[in-house]
Amino acid sequence: MSLLTRPRQQPDEGSDDRRPPSPVRRVLAVTATVLAFLLVLFALVAPNDLSKLTPLAFVRIPVEGLVGVVVLLLLPSRVRKPVAIAAGGLLGVLTILKLADMGFYASLNRPFDPVYDWTFLGPGLEFVQGEVGDFLGWVAAGLVIVVAIGLIVFTALSVSRLGGFVGKHRTGTVRGVALLAVIWLVLAPTGAQLTPGQPVAASNAAALAVNDLRQVSADIRDQQAFAREVDADTYAGQAPDKLLSGLRGKNVLLVFVESYGRSAVMNSSFAPGIDAVLDTGTKELQQAGFAAKSGFLTSPTFGGGSWLAHSTLESGVDVNTQYRYTSLINGERLTLARMFKDAGWRTFADDPANTRDWVPETQFYGYDSVYDSRNVGYQGPVFSYATVPDQYTMNFVRQHEMAKTGPVFGEIDLISSHVPWTPLPQLMDWNGMGDGSVFGPQAANGKQVKDVWPDQAKVQEVYGESIQYSLNTLISYLKNFGDDNTVMVFLGDHQPGTLVSGTAADHDVPISIVAKDPAVLNRVAGWGWTDGLKPSPHAPLWPMSAFRDKFLAAFGEQPTR
Structure with a gap:
C-alpha cells in the first residue's frame, strides 16, 4: 500500500492531545x-x-x-x-x-x-x-x-x-x-x-x-402621596399683610450650620467642647442684650443631602428623597423665602458651596439676590470642601446686605463644618479679612486630611473643632453687629456621617432662635424650648417639616383656608 493510500493513523490514548x-x-x-x-x-x-x-x-x-x-x-x-x-x-x-x-x-x-x-x-x-x-x-x-x-x-x-x-x-x-x-x-x-x-x-x-x-x-406610591401633601397647603392664598406681621421691620437670618446634629451637643466625645461654646456664648449674648431659645428638629436626611433639609424647612413638607425634591422645586409650594418677599422683605441666599448656578434659588425659593463662591469677592484658599470660610461669608452678608435699608430675610449656608472637617479656618478680626487672602497661612498650616483620616478619633476631634468654629462665628457676629432688629434662626441640616455620630444616631438637629427684642421670643414662649443656645435633652422634638407652619403661626395670623 502506497503512502498516498495508507489510512491516516488516529491519535491513541497516549498522544499529546489527551495528555493530562x-x-x-x-x-x-x-x-x-x-x-x-x-x-x-x-x-x-x-x-x-x-x-x-x-x-x-x-x-x-x-x-x-x-x-x-x-x-x-x-x-x-x-x-x-x-x-x-x-x-x-x-x-x-x-x-x-x-x-x-x-x-x-x-x-x-x-x-x-x-x-x-x-x-x-x-x-x-x-x-x-x-x-x-x-x-x-x-x-x-x-x-x-x-x-x-x-x-x-x-x-x-x-x-x-x-x-x-x-x-x-x-x-x-x-x-x-x-x-x-x-x-x-x-x-x-x-x-x-x-x-x-x-x-x-x-x-x-x-x-x-x-x-x-x-x-x-413604595417609591411609585409615594409620588402620589407627596403630590397630595404639597397641594394641602393651609397658607396658600394667605394675604401678604397677614404673614409674618410679628417680625415687621426685623432683619431675619436663617442660618444652616453644616452637619450640626444632636451628637454635637450630647452623648459624644466632642460634645463637651461644643457645649462649652454654647454655654459661654449664651452668657456673652445675654451681656450684649440678646436672649435665645433652643429645641430639636428631625431632619429628613442624615450625613449628607443638605438640600433636602433646606427645602423641608422652607416648604413645610417632608422632602426625604431626591424625587420629592425635584417634584417640589418644579411646583408652586410657598416657601418661607417667598412669603417674606411677598410680605415686603428684601430676600437673598448665600450658599458658598455652589460653584455654578442653582436655578431653584430664584425660580422656586424666590430670592432677590443669590450669592455663591463665584460672586462674593473671595480670593483666599479653599479649606478642603469649604470654598469660603464661614466668617468671610457672614462678613460679606454684613457688608453687602445688612448695610442696605429696609428689612431683609436671608438664608445663609455655612460650610466650614462640612466633611472632611480639616483644614479649618480660625476666627480673626472682622475688619481685617479683606478679600480673604489672609486665610492663606491658616489653610496651609492647619491639619491636613491625610493627617486625620481615616482615624475615627481624629476625625471626631476635628469635626468637633469645626462646629465650634461655626458657632463661634455666629456668636461673634451677633455680639459685634446684631441690633434690636436682628433675629437669627440657626440650626443643623443633618447629623454628621456614621464615622462621627455612630450607626445608632438619630436624625435630630439643634435649632436656636436669637433676638434682642423680647417681643420676638415672647411669641415662641409656648413652644417649650430651652432658654439659651444649648437645647436640653428633653427639649421638644418636631419634624423639620413642622417648623414652617409653627413659625408662621407664631409670627403671623392663622390662615383663613
Whole structure:
C-alpha cells in the first residue's frame, strides 16, 4: 500500500492531545475555581452594611446558592452555561446594589434607593473633585464604572465556571448540597448566628432583591402621596399683610450650620467642647442684650443631602428623597423665602458651596439676590470642601446686605463644618479679612486630611473643632453687629456621617432662635424650648417639616383656608 493510500493513523490514548494537564495548569484551574467560589459566596452572603462585614459573616449557608446548584444540575448540559452566565450577571448587579448599600449606610445611615439615589452621583463626583482635582475626580469616576462592569462580568463567569464544575462532579455535588440543605433547614427556624444579625442559614441575596423591589413599589406610591401633601397647603392664598406681621421691620437670618446634629451637643466625645461654646456664648449674648431659645428638629436626611433639609424647612413638607425634591422645586409650594418677599422683605441666599448656578434659588425659593463662591469677592484658599470660610461669608452678608435699608430675610449656608472637617479656618478680626487672602497661612498650616483620616478619633476631634468654629462665628457676629432688629434662626441640616455620630444616631438637629427684642421670643414662649443656645435633652422634638407652619403661626395670623 502506497503512502498516498495508507489510512491516516488516529491519535491513541497516549498522544499529546489527551495528555493530562500539567501541574501548573491544574493549580491554575483549582485557583480559578476557588476564586470563583469566593466571589459568588461574597455576592450571596456579604451583609450590605460595612459595620457587619466580619470574617464570621461568611461562615454561612446561602439558600440561594443551594437552589442555584440544584437548578444547574437539572438543566441539560447545552443550556447550563448560558443560564449560569445570565444568573451570574444578575447576581453581579445585585452585588453592585449591595456595595451601594454599604456606602450609603456608612455615610447616610440608610440603604441605597435604587430609584432615586442615582442622583447622588453628581454631588459625590463634585465632592471628590473638590478633594483631588477635576482630572483625578474623573479618573476615579471612570475606575468606578470599570469596576462595576468588571464585577458583573466576573460574577457571570464565576457562576458559569462553578456550573461546569458541578456538572463534572454530579455525585459529590448532590451529596454536598443535600447535607447543607439539611443543616440549613435545621438552623433556619432557630436563627442560629455566629455573629450578631447574621444567621448561619442565610438568605441575604433574596432578601436584598425583595427589599429593592418593595422600595421601587413604595417609591411609585409615594409620588402620589407627596403630590397630595404639597397641594394641602393651609397658607396658600394667605394675604401678604397677614404673614409674618410679628417680625415687621426685623432683619431675619436663617442660618444652616453644616452637619450640626444632636451628637454635637450630647452623648459624644466632642460634645463637651461644643457645649462649652454654647454655654459661654449664651452668657456673652445675654451681656450684649440678646436672649435665645433652643429645641430639636428631625431632619429628613442624615450625613449628607443638605438640600433636602433646606427645602423641608422652607416648604413645610417632608422632602426625604431626591424625587420629592425635584417634584417640589418644579411646583408652586410657598416657601418661607417667598412669603417674606411677598410680605415686603428684601430676600437673598448665600450658599458658598455652589460653584455654578442653582436655578431653584430664584425660580422656586424666590430670592432677590443669590450669592455663591463665584460672586462674593473671595480670593483666599479653599479649606478642603469649604470654598469660603464661614466668617468671610457672614462678613460679606454684613457688608453687602445688612448695610442696605429696609428689612431683609436671608438664608445663609455655612460650610466650614462640612466633611472632611480639616483644614479649618480660625476666627480673626472682622475688619481685617479683606478679600480673604489672609486665610492663606491658616489653610496651609492647619491639619491636613491625610493627617486625620481615616482615624475615627481624629476625625471626631476635628469635626468637633469645626462646629465650634461655626458657632463661634455666629456668636461673634451677633455680639459685634446684631441690633434690636436682628433675629437669627440657626440650626443643623443633618447629623454628621456614621464615622462621627455612630450607626445608632438619630436624625435630630439643634435649632436656636436669637433676638434682642423680647417681643420676638415672647411669641415662641409656648413652644417649650430651652432658654439659651444649648437645647436640653428633653427639649421638644418636631419634624423639620413642622417648623414652617409653627413659625408662621407664631409670627403671623392663622390662615383663613
